[in-house]
Amino acid sequence: MVKQDKEQQMVFGIRAVQEAISAGKEIEKVMIKKGLQGTLFQNFLDDVRANNVPFQFVPMEKLNRLTRQNHQGVIAMISPVSYQNIEQLLPTLFEEGKDPFVLVLDHITDVRNFGAIARTAECAGVHAIVIPDTGAAAVTADAIKTSAGALHSLPVCRVRSLISAVEFLQASGLKIVAATEKGAIDYDKANYRGPVALVMGAEDKGVHPKILNTADVKSRIPILGEIESLNVSVAAGILLYEMVKVR
Numbered sequence: 001m002v003k004q005d006k007e008q009q010m011v012f013g014i015r016a017v018q019e020a021i022s023a024g025k026e027i028e029k030v031m032i033k034k035g036l037q038g039t040l041f042q043n044f045l046d047d048v049r050a051n052n053v054p055f056q057f058v059p060m061e062k063l064n065r066l067t068r069q070n071h072q073g074v075i076a077m078i079s080p081v082s083y084q085n086i087e088q089l090l091p092t093l094f095e096e097g098k099d100p101f102v103l104v105l106d107h108i109t110d111v112r113n114f115g116a117i118a119r120t121a122e123c124a125g126v127h128a129i130v131i132p133d134t135g136a137a138a139v140t141a142d143a144i145k146t147s148a149g150a151l152h153s154l155p156v157c158r159v160r161s162l163i164s165a166v167e168f169l170q171a172s173g174l175k176i177v178a179a180t181e182k183g184a185i186d187y188d189k190a191n192y193r194g195p196v197a198l199v200m201g202a203e204d205k206g207v208h209p210k211i212l213n214t215a216d217v218k219s220r221i222p223i224l225g226e227i228e229s230l231n232v233s234v235a236a237g238i239l240l241y242e243m244v245k246v247r
Contacts (some may be wrong), residue, residue: 004190009078012071014044021051026079028138030055033063033073044074050161076096081139085167086130086157090172093127094195100174100242102197104130106162106207109231115146116233117200122150124240130157130165130197144179163210176215177238178207181229183220190219192243200236203229 011020017030030048034057048055053076063071076224086102103126104214108114114137121129135145144151159165174195179187199215203206209228221230221238230238 003117009080010067011076012067012069012074013079014040014072014074017074017076018047019046020076020078021047021053026082027053028077028079028140029134030074030076031052031058031063031066032056033060034058035075039061041073045147052133056134077138077153079139080141080144081151081156083156084128086128086159087168089128089155089157090169098127099193099247100172100195101125101127101247102130102169102174103128103236103240104135104162104166104169104199104211106199106201106211107132107136107205108200108202109135109137110232111140111143112146113137113231115143115151117166117236118143118147118154118156119150120233120237120240122147124244126154126240128155128157128167130159130162132162133158133160152245163208166197166199166211166214170214170216175217176211177217177219177239177243178212178215179235180207180218180222181220181223182212182214183218185217185219187219187221187242190217192217192246194234196243196247198236198239198243200232203232 011017020027030053032055050233063075066075090100103121118129139151166176174197176197178199199207199211219239221235
């Protein structure tokens with residue numbers, strides 16, 4: 001069965017979700033009741049994995065809070081946008097004679113921050129946003145609203161491994177810039193010319209250590225007050241427009 005939720009479309013029931021996958025629907029994630037078993041379920045799980053659909057096991061109570069319908073222990077959230085493949089998009093940008101300008105969001109979990117960042121990124125001329133397929137804010141109606149519709153026009157690339165995606169961008173000739181308070185250079189003194197990817201980390205954890213280790217530039221925004229960090233959407237705006245000025 002299908003239900004139009006106030007935030008995004010839900011599909012529930014094993015058969016209905018399988019049909020959505022077969023139809024090529026963009027699925028944000030599938031939530032599965034913990035302990036679900038049986039041949040029908042195993043075939044379903046095989047389909048989910050074969051199609052690289054993000055999924056997680058959750059308590060029955062969580063599923064029941066989402067719908068009172070007979071969900072059979074399975075609910076899928078349908079994404080309101082179509083995700084793109086960064087490995088296909090990047091060569092196209094080069095072929096068009098552009099210097100790729102990519103924004104990588106390392107597990108930004110707040111939906112409104114995500115939407116606000118996307119709005120700024122679109123205004124700044126970013127060519128694509130890269131996000132992980134799990135552990136981060138989803139492209140929901142709230143995110144789209146906060147982005148002022150930018151998420152409908154700005155390509156969003158969802159990847160299984162951000163570390164691998166950053167390595168791909170770097171191998172393709174992009175300069176990797178990581179925003180970190182541990183950076184060795186102030187944000188307004190770094191060289192952002194040419195193909196570049198800016199990595200913004202979550203406020204609590206920052207950019208993943210492995211990405212920091214591979215970054216070509218580690219930029220920091222000086223903090224002069226007593227609060228130790230800026231809101232991530234504000235920090236992203238500062239860095240993106242510094243890049244626009246330099247580029």
